[in-house]
Every structure is written in C-alpha cells, then in structure tokens.
C-alpha cells in the first residue's frame with residue numbers, strides 16, 4: 172500500500188525500523204518529566220546524547236554550557252543526568268541544598284562494581300559513619316597537624332635522593348612521583364612505605380591509574396550494563412571489573428597481613444588496626460554500626476586510589492608548567508632563597524610564608540583542573556535548582572571545569588597567571604576555587620594534599636632547576652583521559668641548582 176503510494180518498493184525492514192524509531196521517540200518524549208533543565212539537542216533513541224558528546228566530553232560540555240546555560244540535562248543512553256555548571260548554580264545545589272545532593276548514584280556501573288561501600292561510593296548512614304570514623308582516625312595520626320608535615324618530609328628526603336641520582340638526565344618521573352605520594356598515605360594506613368623500585372607496588376599503582384582511566388568511560392556500562400555479556404571487550408567493561416577486583420584483593424591482602432602482624436605483636440600503629448579496634452568496640456558495646464571489614468577494604472581503596480593519583484598528577488602538572496613558564500620557576504626560587512635560603516631544608520613551619528609559591532600551586536590546580544566533573548552525585552529527592560526541576564534519584568555531575576576555566580570569574584582564564592591569587596603581596600584564594608569540590612562531600616584529604624604539594628614543590632625547586640629534555644621540543648600541555656586528568660607522559664631534567 173505505502174509502496175504503491177510512493178511509487179517504489181521499500182526495503183523489507185525499513186518500515187518496521189521507522190515505526191520502532193518513532194515509537195521510541197514518542198515514548199521518550201511522553202516519559203520526560205516536565206520543567207527539566209534544557210537539553211542541548213535531540214535525544215537519539217537508545218544512545219540518548221552520547222553521540223552529541225563525542226570523544227572529547229570535556230571540551231563538549233564547556234561548549235554546551237555556552238549555548239544551553241548553566242544547568243542542562245543529558246541522556247546517557249536511557250539514563251537522565253543533570254549537569255550543574257557555573258559557580259552560582261553549583262553553590263545553590265551543593266551548599267544551599269547540601270543534604271539533597273549529598274548521595275552517590277546507584278545502579279548502572281555502581282552495582283556492577285559493587286561499590287556502594289566505603290567513603291567515595293557510599294551514601295546515607297554508611298557514608299556518614301565511615302567517612303567520620305576514617306578521618307577521625309587519620310586526624311589521630313596527625314592529619315592537618317605538624318606531625319603530617321614530618322611524615323611528608325621523611326618521604327621527600329628519599330624523593331630528592333632519587334632525583335639527585337638521576338644526575339640531570341632526562342626522565343619520566345611519573346611512577347616515582349606516584350609512589351612517593353602513595354607512600355605518605357601508606358605510611359599512615361599500612362604503617363609502611365614501599366621502595367621506588369618495588370615492582371609489585373609500581374604495578375599496583377599502575378592498576379590504580381588504569382582503574383581511574385577506565386572508570387571515566389563507565390557511563391557506557393551505566394546505561395547498557397549488558398555490554399559485559401557481549402563477546403570481546405570493546406567497551407573495556409570486563410577489564411574494568413578485572414582491575415577493580417585485582418585492587419580490592421590487594422586491599423584484602425593488606426588487611427590480612429596487618430591482622431596477622433597484630434596477632435603476632437609485630438604491627439606498628441596504623442589506620443587498619445585502629446579501624447578494626449573502633450569497629451570491635453562498637454560491636455562489643457552493642458551499638459548499631461556500619462563499620463565493617465567490607466567497608467574497611469573499600470576505604471583503603473578510596474584512600475590509596477583517591478589520595479595518590481590526584482596529588483601525583485598535580486605535581487606532574489607543576490613540573491610541566493615550570494618547564495613552560497621558566498620565569499615563574501625563577502620567581503619561586505627567588506622567594507625560597509629570600510624566605511628559607513639554600514642552607515636548610517624546608518620545614519612545616521614554612522607554610523606560613525611563601526605566598527607567591529602558594530599562588531603558583533593554586534594556579535596549577537585551577538589551570539589543570541584535574542577533576543573536571545568531580546565525582547558524580549545523586550539528587551535524593553525532587554527539588555528545584557535555578558528554576559528547573561531535578562527529579563529524585565537523578566545522577567548529577569558537578570561541572571568544576573566550568574568554574575575553574577570561567578573567563579567571567581578569572582580574567583583571561585586560559586592563561587597561566589599565579590598573580591591572580593595575590594592581593595597586596597598576600598595570598599587570596601576566592602571561594603570560586605573549587606578544585607576540592609564543594610559542600611558536604613568536598614575532599615576530606617585537602618589539608619594533606621596541600622601540605623604535600625607545598626613541601627614537595629619548594630623542596631624540589633630549592634635543589635633543582637626543572638628544564639625540558641629537549642629545549643626545541645617542549646612536552647605539550649595535553650591531558651590523559653580519565654576521571655582525573657593527568658598530563659600525557661613526558662620527560663624533563665632535574666638539574667642540581669649548584670650545577671645549573
């Protein structure tokens with residue numbers, strides 16, 4: 172009938188396919204809740220807006236913000252997601268309605284990885300009790316106090332020795348820098364550090380990085396979990412689960428080892444023993460508790476993965492910027508010479524001074540914006556933000572990039588200019604600096620990260636000049652894709668200042 176109307180024959184499957192597409196479109200329109208934040212374009216059946224986002228999601232989201240506004244909706248496959256951009260909208264949601272946006276999404280990738288546990292992946296009372304217990308224990312080990320600077324300085328001594336031994340030769344210091352930052356956490360959590368050439372530990376750290384890279388592509392699994400049943404591993408979902416299992420089994424191994432040392436009276440004081448003690452005390456007293464071995468395993472994962480890669484990536488960006496902006500490096504060195512000199516090593520007490528160096532570190536974090544979408548949240552009841560309705564249980568992305576790289580906030584945001592963090596020679600960090608997130612879930616490791624970044628950077632620049640391996644071929648300012656954006660692998664030289 173249709174063929175005779177058109178005057179030509181339709182391919183046999185075209186008509187049913189057209190009917191299916193139209194039905195899916197009508198169904199998705201009919202189902203869409205009213206007054207949602209606007210969409211940037213058509214929702215394609217099955218894939219939603221995934222094709223619109225393309226391969227460079229980071230650039231695309233910044234572009235969508237320009238055309239669609241500070242709050243917009245997207246469909247990742249069949250899953251509705253809301254993106255919050257710009258400081259005012261983020262503040263309205265994360266600060267003014269902190270309790271509504273405090274939880275993490277459930278389902279999709281979260282259930283595949285069984286991650287509704289520990290700190291980063293949990294919600295509700297599990298999250299509250301475990302985050303509070305973990306950071307209470309970390310504070311008892313000196314987090315946020317001078318004792319922490321001491322631990323960091325012990326590691327820096329060995330890190331500087333390693334750089335010295337490079338003898339000014341070009342090197343990619345990624346593994347060692349990651350190992351050094353991880354050692355600071357390991358010394359508290361496990362009561363021990365690892366040598367920079369410990370192949371097993373380096374392999375564990377590389378697994379962490381692989382996990383961080385793969386998890387950023389995890390939305391494919393979130394909207395289409397069945398991909399794990401497809402032959403092959405095109406979407407890397409099987410590899411993601413494998414890496415996750417490898418890391419968690421390593422965490423179980425750490426717990427078993429410490430428990431055994433504890434039984435044999437050999438354990439030095441550490442986070443694991445303190446957590447188990449806290450958990451047993453609560454159990455004995457009959458108090459209901461969400462502390463458990465299962466959560467402990469995931470907390471170790473959170474602290475080692477969350478606390479290592481972020482700090483190490485920031486330090487790598489710092490080295491890269493020093494090579495790109497040698498005049499900034501020289502100003503840091505002049506400040507170090509003026510305030511500390513070259514005869515003594517930096518100490519925790521120096522953190523009250525060196526405003527220019529601290530401004531450079533803030534600018535490094537702003538410019539690199541290593542967690543462009545933070546970690547996804549969930550709206551736990553229907554609410555309104557910027558006049559739009561966000562339905563209950565919708566995953567919410569915090570578009571930190573939109574704040575850190577906003578020309579309206581930072582004059583000429585795409586230029587590296589540490590002076591923007593100085594006022595009358597003093598450090599001034601405005602509330603728009605959201606590298607550690609904002610609201611109830613903001614980074615609990617901020618004080619540790621800041622002291623590590625500060626002490627490592629001044630210790631390195633006091634002793635070495637960071638120069639390009641090849642002055643005619645400076646490594647580009649490009650990032651590796653992942654949940655955190657580390658710079659692409661690069662080599663530089665650490666030339667001893669006395670020889671420079």
Ligand code: HEM
Nearest residue numbers: 290291477478481482542545546607608612613614616620
């Ligand atoms: C430069 C270094 C770091 C940066 C830029 C950074 C940034 C962030 C950001 C943006 C979040 C997400 C906030 C949100 O969900 O809204 C976060 C969460 C978190 N960070 Fe950090 N972080 C750093 C270092 C650390 C360190 C050293 C530790 C460990 C001591 C740590 C532990 C955590 C944990 C456990 C969470 C999850 C908090 C929760 O879900 O309640 N981070 N961090």
